[in-house]
Amino acid sequence: VTRRDDRGLPATTVDVVLAGVDRVRADPGLLVPFTLAGAVLAVLDWLAARDPVPVVRTPPFPEQVLSVSYLPYPVGVAAVLRPVGAFVGLRPAYAVWLAAAAVVGLAAASVPTAYGLARAAGWAPDRAALARYVGFVALARLVLGVSYLRVDLPLLLGVPVILVVLAAYARLFALPGLLLAGRDARDALATSARVGRGVGWRFAGAVVVLGLARHVVTGLPGPAPLATLVSTAVVGTVHAGAVADVVRAWEAGDGPGRGATTGDAPTDRGGTTAPSTEP
């Protein structure tokens, strides 16, 4: 049973993740859209590793023992990424191929996951909400989808950077759910930050747990894109369930400032876990 605080939010990092697991256990059909997304992304990774445009391979577990492979929307780890230099001076045919792969990848990473996330939360997002969610995924893929952001930093510099990134991800944890719940981008961003206020460590912990889980999946035997499929199907589903739970709990509770900015928030207050008291 997921323990909850007085606002109805999962009480600890473990509870955040367990809430996601509970959603999947309650509705195993959630695995279907994420498996579909993972399959398409895995095929794209497989093709990318074989075309003549350079890729950077994601170091698998345990070659790289520790890695937090997290994205702020519910998909799995990418087996390969493109270095930024790979995009310069392409022949037209390969430029078209990369553009097509980007469009297909965006569609796979956003449409089924939007369906799965909405299903986990019991929402029926309209076109505008779906468009905002797809836009968010597109922006995240654009910023995080090339390898130059993977940098090896010295420990002294790396730890502060990691902490800053972790804090940002904690504040963004609920964002995809809030977008699908119907909030506009600015409101969703502000609300997501408020959801994490004072309890950011829970979400930061969930980011670490989900990121580690994605990374450990890369240690599976078999071709690297298999990790893309499995991590999206399993970890992506749990991630979506956790986000759905947090947003549902926030919307159902008396979150600070909620009433002032979320007049169009969904009214469905249903959920799969019962609120409990702060431990």
Add this chain to the structure above:
Amino acid sequence: MSEPSRRTLLASAGVAAGLGAAGLAGPGTAGATRNASAGAVDGDGEWPLDRLDPAGTAAAPDRAVPGDGVRVRWRAEVADAYPAAPTPLVVDGTVYAAGGALVAVDAATGRRRFAVGSNYRAPMAAAAARAYRRRTLVTADAFEGLRGLDAGGGVALFGRRLAPVRWRVDGPERSPALQLAGFDAASPGTPTAAAGVVYVPAARGGLVALDASSGAVRWRSNDDGPPVTRPALRDRLAYVGQYGGRVRALDVADGSERWRASVPERRVLAPTALADAVVVPDRTGVTALDPGSGDRLWRHRLEGADVDAPVAATDGTVVVATELGGDGLDGVLALDAATGERRWSRTDVDARRAPTVAGGAVLVPAGRGVRALSLADGTDLWRHRTGIPPSTVSVAGGRVFVVAEALLALEAAA
């Protein structure tokens, strides 16, 4: 030698038209097409590999070359000049020099086009890249590993170069997998390339073939032995020398060994693949092997000599730079490619780095300068002094390019 023939040496007079001091011939312009089976180098405006072509001949007998004295046409600063730098390459009207930064200058004017990096000191190779309009320039960062760069230097933005690196194969300290592959970031061997594939000797043994476009490893030769030399590629075989007196022929399709032969000297240098012989220099001589079987065709032993550089070779002549220990002088000698018999030798040329053959001349980095000798008889043609010991030269569009205290373009004196 008659005056006209000394002004611009040419083996084939017909090739001379339109070339020379007027500027560089671009790719695809009239010029020689040579060594087709060895991997084509079309036109005389290019020098895309350390030893010119995949076969490693460093010989362009059809090209125009200054024959009667030279002058500096232009001088371009390199980032960090040092003695005996890698051979400058010439590709698509651009000359590339590795001198700390990788510096690219306009071959016609000497104007700098771009400079990237700060640790590029290794030999280079320019290779066709399937996915890209421009070629991939393969070199190595002194501390990190192999790099495949956009020959155009990436994107220019506010005076800086963004994203010049297409792919990277990092050194062992950055990747355990590459440590297993045998790359040594600090001392990768000289790369060569043919048909969009780059061949790099791994420092811990074996040869690695990579796709020039993606940087993906196609194969690694199965070898735990000592490092191999730069390969010489011809007729689907890659010939490599290996410490311990070994010469091996590898199938370029998968790196499997076709034959191996031995030479009577442990320290073997990079081979050169001719139509009828694989010429293998070693510390004390030169051996010619049958390309199909590895059987020895001839050996020319150099008494007391110390060879420390690959040869330049046409189908008729093999040119060797050697320190002739017998009389304490360094020298150059020319051998008959069919028999190994000595045609001429010079013992008064301080030649320790690899020679180049262009037109009817042998161009040798000699002490602090470049010397040009007649390919026919070894007589002096001209000499150009440099501030520090120069690189091996490349020849394109009638000009001689060399890296010394700066990147220099030499042309026929007026």
